[in-house]
Amino acid sequence: MHRLNRAEYNATVRDLLGDTTQPAKDFPIDDHGYGFDNIADVLSLSPLLMEKYSAAAQKLVEDAWTRGVFNSCTLDPANPAPCANEILSDFARRAWRRPVEQAEVDKLMSFVTLASQHADPPAEGVKLALRSVLISPHFLFRVEKNAPPGSTEPYTLDNYELASRLSYFLWSSMPDDALFAAAEAGKLTDPVEVEAQVRRMLADPKARALVENFAGQWLFTRALGTAVPDGTLYGAFNEELRAAMRTETELFFAEFIAGDHKLKDIIDAPFTYVNDQLAAYYGLPPPGSPTHVRVELTGHPERSGIFGKGSLLTVTSNPDRTSPVQRGVWVLEQLLCSAPPPPPPDVENLPPPITPDMTMKERMALHRSAPACQGCHRLMDPLGLSLENFDPIGRWRMQEVSGAPVDATGDMPDGAILNGVRDMQTYLKQDPKLTNCITEHMLTYATGRGMNEADHCAVVDIASHAEARGGRLVDYILSIVSSSHFRQRGAEEAQTP
Amino acid sequence: MSKKFKLSRRTVLRGSGALMALPLLEQMLPRTARGAPGDVPRRLAVFYTPNGIHMPKWTPTTEGPGWALTPTLEPLAAVKDDLLVVSGLANKPAFPDGDGHHAAATGAFLSCAKVFKTEGTNIRVGISMDQVIANHMAAMRATRYGSMELGIDAGRGIGNCDSGYACPYANNIAWSGPRTPVAKETNAQAAFDRLFAGTIPGETQAQIEKRRAYGKSIIDVVRDDANALQGQLGAADQQKLEEYFTSVRELEKQVDDVSVPSATCAPATAPILTEDPTAKTKAMMDLIVLAFQCDVTRVATFMLANARANKVYPFLGLSGGHHTYSHHQKVQSNYDALATIDRWEVTLLQYLLERMKSVIEVNGMSLLDNSIVYFSSEVGDGDSHNHVDLPILLAGRGGGALTPGRHIRYQEDPLANLYIYLMQAMGVPDVTTFGDDGTGPLPGLVV
Numbered sequence A: 001m002h003r004l005n006r007a008e009y010n011a012t013v014r015d016l017l018g019d020t021t022q023p024a025k026d027f028p029i030d031d032h033g034y035g036f037d038n039i040a041d042v043l044s045l046s047p048l049l050m051e052k053y054s055a056a057a058q059k060l061v062e063d064a065w066t067r068g069v070f071n072s073c074t075l076d077p078a079n080p081a082p083c084a085n086e087i088l089s090d091f092a093r094r095a096w097r098r099p100v101e102q103a104e105v106d107k108l109m110s111f112v113t114l115a116s117q118h119a120d121p122p123a124e125g126v127k128l129a130l131r132s133v134l135i136s137p138h139f140l141f142r143v144e145k146n147a148p149p150g151s152t153e154p155y156t157l158d159n160y161e162l163a164s165r166l167s168y169f170l171w172s173s174m175p176d177d178a179l180f181a182a183a184e185a186g187k188l189t190d191p192v193e194v195e196a197q198v199r200r201m202l203a204d205p206k207a208r209a210l211v212e213n214f215a216g217q218w219l220f221t222r223a224l225g226t227a228v229p230d231g232t233l234y235g236a237f238n239e240e241l242r243a244a245m246r247t248e249t250e251l252f253f254a255e256f257i258a259g260d261h262k263l264k265d266i267i268d269a270p271f272t273y274v275n276d277q278l279a280a281y282y283g284l285p286p287p288g289s290p291t292h293v294r295v296e297l298t299g300h301p302e303r304s305g306i307f308g309k310g311s312l313l314t315v316t317s318n319p320d321r322t323s324p325v326q327r328g329v330w331v332l333e334q335l336l337c338s339a340p341p342p343p344p345p346d347v348e349n350l351p352p353p354i355t356p357d358m359t360m361k362e363r364m365a366l367h368r369s370a371p372a373c374q375g376c377h378r379l380m381d382p383l384g385l386s387l388e389n390f391d392p393i394g395r396w397r398m399q400e401v402s403g404a405p406v407d408a409t410g411d412m413p414d415g416a417i418l419n420g421v422r423d424m425q426t427y428l429k430q431d432p433k434l435t436n437c438i439t440e441h442m443l444t445y446a447t448g449r450g451m452n453e454a455d456h457c458a459v460v461d462i463a464s465h466a467e468a469r470g471g472r473l474v475d476y477i478l479s480i481v482s483s484s485h486f487r488q489r490g491a492e493e494a495q496t497p
Numbered sequence B: 001m002s003k004k005f006k007l008s009r010r011t012v013l014r015g016s017g018a019l020m021a022l023p024l025l026e027q028m029l030p031r032t033a034r035g036a037p038g039d040v041p042r043r044l045a046v047f048y049t050p051n052g053i054h055m056p057k058w059t060p061t062t063e064g065p066g067w068a069l070t071p072t073l074e075p076l077a078a079v080k081d082d083l084l085v086v087s088g089l090a091n092k093p094a095f096p097d098g099d100g101h102h103a104a105a106t107g108a109f110l111s112c113a114k115v116f117k118t119e120g121t122n123i124r125v126g127i128s129m130d131q132v133i134a135n136h137m138a139a140m141r142a143t144r145y146g147s148m149e150l151g152i153d154a155g156r157g158i159g160n161c162d163s164g165y166a167c168p169y170a171n172n173i174a175w176s177g178p179r180t181p182v183a184k185e186t187n188a189q190a191a192f193d194r195l196f197a198g199t200i201p202g203e204t205q206a207q208i209e210k211r212r213a214y215g216k217s218i219i220d221v222v223r224d225d226a227n228a229l230q231g232q233l234g235a236a237d238q239q240k241l242e243e244y245f246t247s248v249r250e251l252e253k254q255v256d257d258v259s260v261p262s263a264t265c266a267p268a269t270a271p272i273l274t275e276d277p278t279a280k281t282k283a284m285m286d287l288i289v290l291a292f293q294c295d296v297t298r299v300a301t302f303m304l305a306n307a308r309a310n311k312v313y314p315f316l317g318l319s320g321g322h323h324t325y326s327h328h329q330k331v332q333s334n335y336d337a338l339a340t341i342d343r344w345e346v347t348l349l350q351y352l353l354e355r356m357k358s359v360i361e362v363n364g365m366s367l368l369d370n371s372i373v374y375f376s377s378e379v380g381d382g383d384s385h386n387h388v389d390l391p392i393l394l395a396g397r398g399g400g401a402l403t404p405g406r407h408i409r410y411q412e413d414p415l416a417n418l419y420i421y422l423m424q425a426m427g428v429p430d431v432t433t434f435g436d437d438g439t440g441p442l443p444g445l446v447v
Helices: A006-017 A047-067 A081-096 A102-117 A122-135 A159-170 A177-184 A191-203 A205-218 A221-226 A239-258 A263-267 A276-282 A310-315 A324-335 A360-369 A371-385 A421-429 A433-447 A453-469 A473-481 B074-082 B101-107 B129-139 B167-171 B188-195 B205-229 B235-259 B277-293 B322-326 B332-358 B415-425
Strands: A271-274 A293-296 A409-411 A417-419 B043-048 B083-087 B148-151 B175-177 B299-303 B371-376 B392-395 B406-409
Touching: A006 A047, A006 A205, A047 A122, A047 B235, A081 A102, A081 A122, A102 A122, A102 B205, A122 B205, A159 A177, A159 A191, A159 A205, A159 A433, A159 A473, A177 A191, A191 A205, A191 A239, A191 A473, A205 A221, A205 A239, A205 A433, A221 A239, A221 A310, A239 A263, A239 A271, A239 A276, A239 A310, A239 A473, A263 A421, A263 A433, A263 A473, A271 A276, A276 A310, A324 A360, A324 A371, A324 A421, A324 A433, A360 A371, A371 A409, A371 A417, A417 A421, A433 A453, A433 A473, A453 A473, B043 B129, B043 B277, B043 B332, B074 B083, B074 B332, B101 B167, B129 B175, B129 B299, B129 B415, B148 B277, B188 B277, B205 B235, B277 B299, B277 B332, B322 B332, B332 B371, B332 B392, B371 B415
Parallel strands: B043 B299, B043 B371, B083 B406, B148 B299
Antiparallel strands: A271 A293, A409 A417, B083 B392, B371 B392
């Protein structure tokens, strides 16, 4: 059972009731694991959250009622049952994302009786029933059945469960009427139909959820909101730039959803979206627009791909200096899925001593001198050092704070020598781990479940299948949604280790 | 409880987020809290601050009653006689596997249980002592809420929280069960609304009864829905369903309580909404005082920031992050920055203590006299991550459970034993062990 997280709750009530107030913004934060906040195992339900669900349900129903959302028929005080039954069965079916049984509707109808016992009009009873629909586990959780106990066969999801998996993956929301109809007709077992649905859904504005929720977490864009660069050293950073950087990365990623790019080109795609302010900040020719426009990065290869973006460069820095370690770890975790083990006890995150006459390169070299550190830092540091031409707020620089010229070279353990961001991009793109890693993150997000050793073969299969199809984002999505990982629940999901 | 009392209002706070509360009169106390005349309930407030404390400027140099304020504790001069500085306690279950000291120790902060190292699946620690007390309060039907969890930052929504430890360990100190963190409220307005939820001014008894009947019917129906799911789910999902049932049970209590007018404690103004950490913390402290005063709950926990928080506090003249400073590497400028942050944290505690001291209750004692306030961090020194000489400050008299005005030193006694003492002081029966290493109540806290 996947509890709806805050983003999913907001999007679901938007599509279910037309409510755009985002009631979940005041819910407690969703804990996350494996880099995402939609992991079923981690999404707990606390009494406080339940209280908030209850209060939100009451307000959602009242507001929707006032807006006339439930006006499809008129409740006749003398004989309210036919209309109440129509409202409730239709609403429960949509809210619970599956057909409802008459017994379930009858249970909801009992509220109409209850209201009349308290001398309230039938509308009050219907509203109580609607509230109960919204705090029922059928609404708050995406329920997926399990294989029968003792069964060794994995359970294949039914069409409605699949429809929800698709819509929450691509939209972070409930299925729409067209997807629901396809499920009803049993068409979601047909690969042709599934592909058509996926393409249709990606073309819908709701697919923006992939930008905010998948890319926002995979590329750390969400962390930009809480980044606090040191104002005395880096006063050039301000709220307009924060917003401009965020918009840039979002528009950049959105083009991978709609456009004809290979997904791995996210490393070095030669275009971006800037407004005049951000262009000047980056040292690009200003496009003559206060809002973002698409620009080719001819002559500015350093700004190509995700590493040229202020958002990523800022969130992987300390407030007062760059952190080659954080940047290196980001590459290893988010792009190669070969995160180093945590440091041994009591050396975690030791900043090298600040002596102004030492260059960053020299400071990082200290990592190599300690036997306990060098194993991992030989991998992290050169990747991070290759980005040293970008300061902690993403500006290009040729000198360090100390005045020494930036040295963006590093030797990888496999003998590769990186000099600057371009070398690092080339190095990453030829690494076979890249496409597997992107797949692993996307599959984690799509299924709401962390991947482990046992999933490795499936990840490799999905990645090679996606690349064979053309390697676009849509190819990865299609490869994932046709995989048994997406369409089945295995025994490993029924039983946590 | 439909008696009418003639009450004189007392302003207990002036300034931003001012709340006006009526004094807690004996007749208003829930039945269970009423004993002999002048008998008022004990309360417990927990104040958590991350990244440790710079101990050289914190720890008093002498033990016993004649101790002198240290630079970091100096803001508490006005309440010095209400303080019990406790040195030398150890929370050994807080040690992580490898690294991840902050998340592991924050998970163990109130549970004294070793945290299971995982990035997401199968999180497990242990019930926290505040929740043991909350369960007791709930069983006694003592207050409307068993406990109240507050904080400043909701938590990180990105990446990995601490060296392979899942974020729930870093973002929560209250655990209602080994696998269930109790989320904290970080919106002061929402917390305020919750204190007075279920009270609609001018509602008649008949309307209250109807509202309760409706609420209970909704709960019956959704509980039935959850029951219908039983049996079709695997083990992990059963756990989710258990959480659902528990939450519904709690909701049912709220619905039941709508008939108890909490209007005896009428709010004057709601808290001002701000993200300034100082003002926001003070608003949260006001809410704790109000909740205690109105006896809406007797247990409150507060997180000033989440584990391993690298927050920047420019208003203190500092440009670096707190966690980065805490890895001071014995550099003087980092020591100075840490002491500055510590002192700021202590001034926030000072605000809470002075507010509590200004509230006089029916037994003629102050709210602080009737309460225990516990201030600490998940580690001592933030560079070496030690878990054996924790910075602990108790305040208040706990209705006779504590003898403050002293500095006492222990020899690595388990922190869990302090919690056993506190749980007993709060009336939890039959608690003799706790966490992984609690063996009995810590001696010496009362003379």
